[in-house]
Amino acid sequence: PSDGKNRGLVDTPIRNAIAVGSGKGGVGKSTIAVNLAVALATSGARVGLLDADIYGPNIPTMMGVEKLPPPTKDKLVPALAHGVKVMSMGFLVKPGQPLIWRGAMLHSAIRQFLTDVVWGELDYLIIDLPPGTGDAPLTLAQSLPLSGAILVTLPQAVSVEDASRGLGMFEKLEVPLLGVIENMTGDVFGHGGGEALAESAGIPFLGSVPMNGFVRLAGDQGQPALLAQPDSDAAVA
Amino acid sequence: PSDGKNRGLVDTPIRNAIAVGSGKGGVGKSTIAVNLAVALATSGARVGLLDADIYGPNIPTMMGVEKLPPPTKDKLVPALAHGVKVMSMGFLVKPGQPLIWRGAMLHSAIRQFLTDVVWGELDYLIIDLPPGTGDAPLTLAQSLPLSGAILVTLPQAVSVEDASRGLGMFEKLEVPLLGVIENMTGDVFGHGGGEALAESAGIPFLGSVPMNGFVRLAGDQGQPALLAQPDSDAAVA
Ligand SMILES: Nc1ncnc2c1ncn2[C@@H]1O[C@H](COP(=O)(O)OP(=O)(O)O)[C@@H](O)[C@H]1O
Ligand SMILES: Nc1ncnc2c1ncn2[C@@H]1O[C@H](COP(=O)(O)OP(=O)(O)O)[C@@H](O)[C@H]1O
Numbered sequence: 026p027s028d029g030k031n032r033g034l035v036d037t038p039i040r041n042a043i044a045v046g047s048g049k050g051g052v053g054k055s056t057i058a059v060n061l062a063v064a065l066a067t068s069g070a071r072v073g074l075l076d077a078d079i080y081g082p083n084i085p086t087m088m089g090v091e092k093l094p095p096p097t098k099d100k101l102v103p104a105l106a107h108g109v110k111v112m113s114m115g116f117l118v119k120p121g122q123p124l125i126w127r128g129a130m131l132h133s134a135i136r137q138f139l140t141d142v143v144w145g146e147l148d149y150l151i152i153d154l155p156p157g158t159g160d161a162p163l164t165l166a167q168s169l170p171l172s173g174a175i176l177v178t179l180p181q182a183v184s185v186e187d188a189s190r191g192l193g194m195f196e197k198l199e200v201p202l203l204g205v206i207e208n209m210t211g212d213v214f215g216h217g218g219g220e221a222l223a224e225s226a227g228i229p230f231l232g233s234v235p236m237n238g239f240v241r242l243a244g245d246q247g248q249p250a251l252l253a254q255p256d257s258d259a260a261v262a
Numbered sequence: 263p264s265d266g267k268n269r270g271l272v273d274t275p276i277r278n279a280i281a282v283g284s285g286k287g288g289v290g291k292s293t294i295a296v297n298l299a300v301a302l303a304t305s306g307a308r309v310g311l312l313d314a315d316i317y318g319p320n321i322p323t324m325m326g327v328e329k330l331p332p333p334t335k336d337k338l339v340p341a342l343a344h345g346v347k348v349m350s351m352g353f354l355v356k357p358g359q360p361l362i363w364r365g366a367m368l369h370s371a372i373r374q375f376l377t378d379v380v381w382g383e384l385d386y387l388i389i390d391l392p393p394g395t396g397d398a399p400l401t402l403a404q405s406l407p408l409s410g411a412i413l414v415t416l417p418q419a420v421s422v423e424d425a426s427r428g429l430g431m432f433e434k435l436e437v438p439l440l441g442v443i444e445n446m447t448g449d450v451f452g453h454g455g456g457e458a459l460a461e462s463a464g465i466p467f468l469g470s471v472p473m474n475g476f477v478r479l480a481g482d483q484g485q486p487a488l489l490a491q492p493d494s495d496a497a498v499a
Pocket of ligand 1: 047049050051052053054055056057083208209210234235236237238239240242244245287288420421450
C-alpha cells in the first residue's frame with residue numbers, strides 16, 4: 026500500500042504483547058485470554074485486551090461490556106471492564122452483523138487497532154487471535170514485537186493436529202512460545218493431547234482446565250470465571 | 263487478476279452444492295459435513311466432500327484417509343472414503359505444517375479446488391466451511407451457485423452470536439438457508455439456543471445432536487459416527 030502506514034512495526038508504549046492462539050476454533054482462546062487479562066489486572070498490572078478475531082468477536086460478551094466510551098478527535102478509546110482496557114470489532118458493528126471482508130480489510134483493521142486506539146502505557150497487551158494461520162496473526166507479528174504466545178488446545182486428536190499448525194506458525198514468525206494450555210479435559214474430549222504436544226515441541230505445559238459448565242456460563246454472562254469462583258480449579262489453571 | 267481464471271462462476275457438473283457453516287469454530291461443522299456426505303452416499307447418491315477450511319483441514323482425519331490417488335496430467339484426483347470423493351488441503355501439506363497465507367492465496371486455492379479437481383458428475387458437493395465470514399465463503403459463493411447452506415451452532419450465547427453472523431452472511435450472499443443444527447447439547451452447553459435462532463430467523467430447525475464422547479472418538483479415528491452406530495440418536499440427527 027502506498028500510504029506507508031500499513032507496513033512495519035508500530036510505535037506503542039506496550040511492554041509485553043502476548044498472543045493467545047491455537048489453530049482450531051472453539052477451544053477456549055477467548056476464555057483463556059479474558060481470564061489471563063483479568064488475573065494480571067487484579068495483581069496490579071496495567072492491562073489491555075485486544076480481540077483480533079474480527080469475524081467472530083466474542084470478547085465484549087465475555088467481559089460483560091457493550092459500548093465504547095466516546096472517541097477523542099482522531100482515536101478510539103477502549104472500554105474498561107474488570108480493570109482491563111478492551112478493544113474489539115464487536116463494539117463497532119451491530120450484533121449479528123457479519124463482516125464479509127477479504128484478508129486485506131482484516132490487515133488494515135488490525136493495524137488500526139494498534140495505531141488508532143488510546144491504549145496508554147501498558148504492562149501487558151493480551152491479544153485473542155482468531156482460528157487459522159492467516160492474515161490476522163501475520164499482520165500482528167509484522168506490526169508488533171510479540172513477547173510470547175500461549176497455545177490453547179483441546180486434548181483430542183483433531184484439535185492437537187490444528188494446534189500443531191498454530192505452533193508451527195509461531196515458530197516461523199519467530200514468536201517465543203510461553204507454553205500450552207489443555208482445555209476442556211474430561212470424559213468427552215479425554216486428556217493428555219496438549220501435554221504430549223508440549224513435550225514433543227519442547228515447550229512448557231502450563232496445565233489443564235477441566236470441562237466445566239460454570240466456565241461456559243461465566244463466558245455467556247460476561248463475568249470471567251476467575252472473579253466469580255476464585256478457588257475453582259478451572260480458575261487456578 | 264489478469265488471467266481471467268479467477269473470476270465468475272466455474273462450470274462443473276455438480277447438481278447441488280451445499281455449504282455447512284457456522285461463524286464460530288469448533289462447533290461441529292466438519293463432523294456434520296462428514297456424516298451428511300456419508301449418509302447421502304449410503305443412500306446411493308454420487309457425493310463429493312470439499313474441505314474449504316484451508317488453515318485447519320480436519321476432513322482427511324475424520325474420513326480416515328491420508329493420501330490422494332496419483333493426479334492426471336493436469337488435475338488432482340480426489341480420495342475415495344466411505345463412498346465419498348474427498349478433497350482437502352490436508353492432503354497437500356505435511357501434518358502440522360501451517361499455511362501462513364493471506365486471503366488472496368486462500369481465494370485461488372479454493373478456486374483451484376473447484377476447477378482443477380476431477381470431481382466427475384456429482385449429485386451433491388458438501389462443502390465444509392472454515393469459521394468466520396471472510397475469503398473462503400465469499401469466494402465459494404461467487405464461484406458456484408450454492409443450492410443451500412446448513413448452519414451449525416452450539417446452544418450457548420457466544421456460539422449463537424457468531425452463528426447469527428454466519429446466517430447474516432448467507433443472507434447477504436443470497437444463499438438459501440436449509441436450516442439450523444444445534445450440536446453438543448447437554449449439561450455443559452445447555453440447549454435451545456439453536457432452536458431459538460432458527461425460529462427468530464424463520465428457517466427450519468433440523469434438530470439437535472447431544473454431546474457424546476463417541477462422536478468425538480469417531481472423528482479422531484476416521485470412522486464417521488453414522489457408520490459405527492447407525493441407530494444412535496447422534497447419528498439420526
Ligand atoms: N473449560 C471449559 N469448560 C466448559 N466450557 C468452556 C471451557 N472453556 C471454554 N468454554 C466455553 O466453550 C466455548 C468456546 O470457548 P471460546 O473461548 O469462545 O473459544 P475460542 O475463542 O477458541 O473460539 C465458550 O462458550 C466458552 O464459554
Ligand atoms: N455431538 C458431539 N459430541 C461430542 N463431540 C463432538 C460432537 N460434535 C463434534 N464433536 C467433536 O468436537 C470437535 C470439534 O468438531 P469439528 O467438527 O471439528 O468442529 P468445526 O468443524 O466446527 O471446527 C471434534 O473433535 C469433534 O469430534
